[in-house]
Amino acid sequence: MTALPSQPTFDDLGTPLSQVQFCVVDLETTGGGVDDKVTEVGAVKVAGGEVLGEFQTLVNPSTHIPPLIAVLTGITDTMVAGAPRLASVLPSFLEFAAGCVLVAHNASFDVGFLKRACAGLDYAWPNPPVIDTVALARQALLRDEVRNHKLATLAQHFHAETAPNHRALTDARATVTVLHGLLERVGNLGVHTVEDLLEFTRRVSPQRRAKRTWATGLPASPGVYWFVADGRDAAGQTRRQVLYVGKSRNLRARVRSYFTAAETRPRIDEMVRVATGVEHLTCNSELEAEVLELRLIAAHSPRYNRRSKYPERQLWLKLTREPYPRLSIVRRCLPDGADYFGPFARRGTAEAVQAALYDAFPIRQCTARLSAKRPSDSCMLGELGRCCAPCELAVTPEEYAEVVRQVWAGLTRDIRPVLRAARGRLTGLVAQQRFEDAATITDRLTTFARSTLRHHRVASLAGCPQIVAACRDRGDWEIHVIRYGRLAGAARARPGDVAQAVARAAVAAAEQVRRPPGPQPAATVEETERIAAWLERPGVRLIEIDGEWSWPLHVGLADGELARHALGTARV
Template identity: 55%
Template structure:
């Protein structure tokens, strides 16, 4: 889909030159990380049941102290006597101190952009997170280093009987003795942290990422495979884990290939099946992409091509279910797995047979067409079934209705599939209301689920068919750094993608993309040129704010009476459901060099 390759499933992987990476390339050097070492004193051991009485923090980088933070906190509850004896903090000392809701903004500002460090970090961060949530403050996504956990990895019982802060402070000859006051304990933790850095540095830990991996419970054989990510770029793209035979084990995407792949070798990866995959993997192949949409589409196509054993979704796009209005003198609804060029009406695709059967039941509720599977001539002579006796079928089997009259029901059914589902919605709504009036709520829920299956699938098909019907859509979006994301979409399939750098003419780049884009011919059915998942990715991208439709060959519309306007009855309103991108007032504005600055 780049200018050099039209189809991402067959385009060659861009070669990556072999270089000797420096420590800076492998992560954030510890010397460049600003750490905020924090310690709390509290009235007890559990957030919610206890309050904070003191916060102390020291900000350090490259061994230099940048600042300190200390304050007593009024916990709004009596301090237990044994806590007062342990810490020396009394009720009288905190009586005039600020409450935690006044202290938190100042602390969060002090710690902004830092890596939090604490001894037994879950205790301190647990209190801070809990109080932030209670008082409506957003808790930043801090990286956290636990000096107690790190010490357990490198300190042997011969060196120290335990990993308490006081014991470690003596071991590393800290300049401050811990005394259960927050700032003193934080200062002592700084010295312990630097002492631990000396230990782990000799073991090859030079970056923040190395430190987080080392301090976590990561199997040595997993940690040893971190080098597999070293050749990957810091760029959006797709990665493929392979075994020693070259078989693709797993396919994924990321905005930053190297960072994402490195995360598989840390404690943040807890999925059992992925852990098994990492144990088998012997290589990682990266495919750099110009845009995030290109990466998402490449991932889908590569999963469908290789069917990796450790991917769970999108492996079998060919496994789809459709409802078909058969082509015969007296048509009926049939559940099929393939769309054919036979002028039949179709609804789908459905992700499961059960959902398709629910939608079929909804249609039978609204239209009394036959449900039997026997083929019928124009003059059938069969015995009517029980549905005819119940008034649920017009019974063409015994000749009581001719093909012309029966065809009126079929025409209305086809209209409900593609443009106006009102008859189905009205019929199911009346049935649900009657059941609720009779207090038959479980039966009403069954019909509600049938209505939901039909409306959602119909809205989805109409939305995808609208973009699939366009021979070509060229769209652009300006990025935060002034570049242009450019995409060429043909019959709903992403045919080309690229990134025009800031200062270049995006129109010329788009013309080049169009010339080299994949040739896509209209297929059979509403979503035949691409998988439904790909079309939905394309629609989601087109629906973003700031998208400019540059060129369009075809008519991109959805029926005003279509199923999309009824989705609000089923779910809370969502912008992608209630309004089609083409219904918004977007002008086709040309892109020019004047807009590249």
């Protein structure tokens, strides 16, 4: 955590307006449509209130100028007959405006013509910052100061020496006066840099811009940040509430972005207005920042973070321990000797996997407790051949155990038998043109395949007492210690450090983690999946591993393999 300074440093302020070169441009065209042509270009380059240069030329549009436009601008076909084409004018203008902030009155019109001209003539558009004096005037001037925001009205309001007359250079000169008048006005509102000016034209409130100083002093390194608000609880005691938690590779840049026009989310805009400060914690790596973000969100439940209502709730498919085991959807893994498969974020996903297994194997679907010695009433599934009817003692416990073994193998070792079991039914549905029913089964099998991959990614890490791995990051080595699927420690070896020594120190300082029951990790599933994604990145090197981090070959098959095994020659 860090104290919040009251004043920003020079680097944090941005580019002062007094040091910015503005290129104020105006175009005259044959009309206002996108297919019309440019007839004149005028521009004035200014900096610090001084004129640095001017650019003006007529342009031959290679088309007739309508009489109404000729009367309005005074530019006729005769005047432009000997003028250069836009293909010759455009490179000269781009060179004149290079490195400048473009300014225009109703900038979307003028800049739009320039961008389309660059695209049509195969010139690279430099993508400069653009200031629209219309938008700036609407923000800076009160309604009772000017009757409208036309260039002539604003030029008169700011006592321009040059009155606009629909000629490019004249109008550009008038726009320069308007620009300087508006800059003087917004300077009193705390707009002192070109970044402030751009935000001001995009309607970023002064109150929001003023909070940008909260980012001052934050490091340009990975970490987590959280916005807070001071308030009082029911007993009248001061209480600090966490409003929002985030993580970033560059804390300073990310936090600053909340006070600019780049942040457009209404909920976050509300959060920034309510917040009274920002706190942060630096991390050794992006992965550590991701994990810490998840843990802080779980601990504080900030109201402005979007997340599932109960992310800690997971579902599992349990293969029970009884004379005739069955598949049951449960909420917890217990150390009861049963086999567990999952996790599932939604019941619908767990039920789809369960249904895929019921389609492939005649394991019982009832919930009654069955005896291996006394028969009980049977159900319709036994008569249909979809259950081997252990309730009637139609199979011995040993024969039923083989069915259970096949079910568990289909979940944990090779999913291809489950996929192939659906082939006949799918082929029949396609032949009957029952494509919606066939698509339902295909979606179920796809869910099944994806769930097996997720299970093994999580369970393989959950079963490893320790993994120490490293990855290059901009010349440094990010080192992580993972225990039972939980990030237990992180360190960074910088140039000159002995990476192995840093890794040994990270292991010694790492959190002690108890082995969890079943395939459940010692962290949230989301944290373990983030760790798995990092470990699977190219360039990650294993330094040490205690246990076995692997999963079977035939799980989580690709879509093409799914079709080949489940559909055969059928097409849905």
